[in-house]
Amino acid sequence: MTREAGAPFGAAPPSAGAAIVTRGLTKRFRGGQVAVDSLDLDVPRGSVYGFLGPNGSGKTTTIRMLLGLVAPTAGEHTLLGLPLAGALPRVGALVEGPAFYPYLSGEANLRRFDAADPTASGATVRRRVGEALDRVGLGAAAGKRYRNYSLGMRQRLAIAAALLGPRELLVLDEPTNGLDPQGTREVRALVKEIAADGTTVFVSSHLLAEVEQMCTHAAIMSTGRLVAQGTIASLSGGQVSRVRIETPDPAGAARVLAALGLADVRATDAEVTAELGGHAPERVNAALVGEGVAVRGLSVVRPSLEDVFVGLTGEGFDVDG
């Protein structure tokens, strides 16, 4: 690939508003295993971008390449439209969380953490630590010892450590992993708050439901390859919605749906489903009732990211969380 003067890449120029762009990003470990295979990511600014894939699909390796912690075998990337060195001061990251001292307070831990950063100014540390603690909702617990923090508070402190400077992009590797349900809720809410303040958040997860709840966009990884990316709505919209009718008269309902022109009508003992297509559910209901078919329930089943993932890869997925 030839590099044009002034342009980060010679081919497929990234959009101006991109927070992260990768082109052909590849990592092959010694021994020949390809952990990440020619990855082309486009992460828009302002998005909460879910980087979704089962364990071992290459998420952590990608994040480590994005942050310069491991060298790519091939490919290129920019953060905030800049090469890595220029961008990193504006990027906060949580990868394999920082180790905190259990006997020190949250505030003292952040001060120690900040002191280890040669680019951080000692003159502003008090203010920056205070602001980071407030931002993650730990202002009132700043003086409490770390060992007395709940799991959610510990993870929020780790995120505070990533927010000790002004950040335009926050990269979080599986931030809810190992948390209890309360901690998980706290971290998800915090991610949304940080994004609402205008920071782009790139967050990896192996949990589909989590990405659907928390993110505006997603990329789906499978064994090192990107199988889809886009807004959550566009990813789910690639598959068709179905209407489901609960009825004591499935045969009658199936006839009405077929007569209306709905495709793929399937009847069981107590319900009928069909592809909704462009039909309005209320009209389907009216037609059924008009034809004397008793309707106990009518619902529209929208495809989830799980359906998309299974359709694209044939693999199952963790759906809890």
Ligand SMILES: Nc1ncnc2c1ncn2[C@@H]1O[C@H](COP(=O)(O)OP(=O)(O)OP(=O)(O)O)[C@@H](O)[C@H]1O
């Ligand atoms: N240093 C390494 N040397 C050799 N292989 C590695 C190394 N690091 C990761 N791998 C392999 O690369 C593949 C991708 O791993 P990676 O950790 O990036 O996946 P992941 O999606 O983040 O999964 P997890 O959530 O389990 O960390 C895996 O098969 C892993 O075993």
